[in-house]
Amino acid sequence: MSSDRFSRQSFLGSRAEEALAAAKVAIVGLGGGGSHVAQQLAHLGFRHFKLFDGDLIEDSNLNRLVGGTELDVTMATPKVIIAERVIRSVAPTAYVERYQARWQDHPEALRSCDLIFGNVDGYRQRWELQVCSRRYCIPYVDIGLDVAEVGDEGPKMRGQVILTVPGGPCMKCVDFITDENLDEEGARYGDAGPRPQVVWANGVLASTAVGLAVDLLTGWTRSVPSERVVYLSYDGNTGVLAPDKRLRYLKSSSCRHFTAEDVGDRALRPA
Amino acid sequence: MSVLVRLRRDLFDAMVADLCRPHPFALERVGFLYGKLARALDLRLVIPFEYVPVPDEQYLDEPDAAATINADALFDAHQRTRRAQDCCLHVHMHLGEGSTWFGTTDLKTLRRIGPSLQRMAKGGAHGGLVLSLSTASTLLWLPGDTEPSRGRVSIVGFPTSVDWRR
Numbered sequence: 001m002s003s004d005r006f007s008r009q010s011f012l013g014s015r016a017e018e019a020l021a022a023a024k025v026a027i028v029g030l031g032g033g034g035s036h037v038a039q040q041l042a043h044l045g046f047r048h049f050k051l052f053d054g055d056l057i058e059d060s061n062l063n064r065l066v067g068g069t070e071l072d073v074t075m076a077t078p079k080v081i082i083a084e085r086v087i088r089s090v091a092p093t094a095y096v097e098r099y100q101a102r103w104q105d106h107p108e109a110l111r112s113c114d115l116i117f118g119n120v121d122g123y124r125q126r127w128e129l130q131v132c133s134r135r136y137c138i139p140y141v142d143i144g145l146d147v148a149e150v151g152d153e154g155p156k157m158r159g160q161v162i163l164t165v166p167g168g169p170c171m172k173c174v175d176f177i178t179d180e181n182l183d184e185e186g187a188r189y190g191d192a193g194p195r196p197q198v199v200w201a202n203g204v205l206a207s208t209a210v211g212l213a214v215d216l217l218t219g220w221t222r223s224v225p226s227e228r229v230v231y232l233s234y235d236g237n238t239g240v241l242a243p244d245k246r247l248r249y250l251k252s253s254s255c256r257h258f259t260a261e262d263v264g265d266r267a268l269r270p271a
Numbered sequence: 272m273s274v275l276v277r278l279r280r281d282l283f284d285a286m287v288a289d290l291c292r293p294h295p296f297a298l299e300r301v302g303f304l305y306g307k308l309a310r311a312l313d314l315r316l317v318i319p320f321e322y323v324p325v326p327d328e329q330y331l332d333e334p335d336a337a338a339t340i341n342a343d344a345l346f347d348a349h350q351r352t353r354r355a356q357d358c359c360l361h362v363h364m365h366l367g368e369g370s371t372w373f374g375t376t377d378l379k380t381l382r383r384i385g386p387s388l389q390r391m392a393k394g395g396a397h398g399g400l401v402l403s404l405s406t407a408s409t410l411l412w413l414p415g416d417t418e419p420s421r422g423r424v425s426i427v428g429f430p431t432s433v434d435w436r437r
Contacts, residue, residue, distance in 0.1 A: 018435055019433060019435070021435075022433050022435030023433045024433075106312075108310055108311050108312040109311075109312045111309065111310070111312070111316065112311035112312045112313055112314055112316075114425060114431070114433045115431070135309075135318075136277070136309060136311070136316060137277035137278075137279060137316075137318045137427050138277070138427070139427060139428075139431055165279075165280075165427060165428050165429060165431070166277075166279050166427055166428070167279045167280070167282070167428065168428070168429075215430070216429065216430055216431050217430065217431055217433065218430070219429075219430030224429040224430075225429060228281075228428070228429065260320040260321060261307075261320050263306070263307050263309075263318040263320050264306075264307025264308060264309040264316070265308075265309045265310060
């Protein structure tokens with residue numbers, strides 16, 4: 001590895017280069033958010049990637065999918081291949097495992113990761129990643145973006161970046177995922193619907209998520225969130241990213257939804 | 272197949288706090304850490320969920336060792352392991368920062384405890400965990416193994432320390 005390559009990020013700590021290079025990172029979803037994440041992690045010095053996405057690039061992805069080209073659309077290139085290409089263009093020797101499938105079809109691959117980035121649509125998919133991250137003791141970083149039309153007020157762009165760690169509050173504890181929004185989505189057969197997405201907002205959220213991950217793995221800011229969770233809300237209309245107000249109502253820095261013993265492979269017990 | 276212990280940072284901090292407490296006569300403290308064994312693509316995971324300190328009264332006043340626990344302490348650990356079929360790790364600590372490893376006496380103790388725990392819960396991974404103030408190392412008997420494996424230990428939380436030893 002070039003000794004100069006990371007000289008501008010030496011403030012991350014004397015062992016940061018080793019820590020980032022060693023961490024096995026899963027990126028679930030390689031569209032608007034995940035493609036930014038993959039690119040930035042490669043630049044930062046991450047070298048172990050597991051990429052999960054079953055989709056092929058389409059014309060409607062080109063407004064935001066980093067690394068995607070018109071030729072890819074013509075060729076219907078899988079998104080995992082585009083992400084691998086972007087990673088290898090920066091880090092040719094990186095270890096990249098591609099899973100052109102749902103992560104649920106390769107759960108043992110996800111479990112071996114040290115950190116999960118979730119860039120998925122819908123609450124159900126997020127919750128499934130959260131459950132996996134808790135059972136196998138893996139930090140989970142979630143990003144998401146949505147644009148809603150409310151009355152005559154014009155489009156409202158909102159997003160979030162949430163970092164949860166085992167033992168700390170989960171996405172239900174911070175009220176981002178609720179039984180109601182899971183039920184509502186379930187009534188639509190899990191269809192989260194096509195979400196409006198734009199490259200700059202995806203970039204803001206992905207960059208923030210990557211920054212949180214680097215701090216988590218290097219501890220360079222030497223700060224620990226008192227709530228043991230990070231929940232940032234993004235107002236895309238004003239460009240403000242700030243701690244979500246729901247954190248104020250958090251009753252505990254422990255999780256109310258997963259017990260300490262809810263870990264490991266689920267044992268099949270006789271009825 | 273390699274082994275990785277994924278230890279929650281709050282659990283690690285709680286163990287350090289407990290093991291740093293002075294004992295009336297023993298020079299160090301010990302405890303037992305319980306966890307579940309899980310499968311991942313290229314490794315076995317041990318995911319601890321509860322630390323149980325050895326109570327003061329279960330130490331023996333033996334001048335030749337920093338800490339010796341009595342038969343009740345071992346019996347309790349064995350019984351719990353047998354009942355729950357969990358993984359069980361004997362835990363102690365070496366004061367100081369940075370990486371640490373088991374001493375000669377530690378290894379002799381582990382060679383007794385590891386296989387005996389293995390008989391209690393054949394599907395688990397058992398052995399020892401030695402902490403420093405900032406990190407941990409482990410030696411484990413995996414299901415069916417007659418010799419222990421040196422595992423890696425990652426501490427997960429704010430911050431997360433990924434063990435990058437291969």
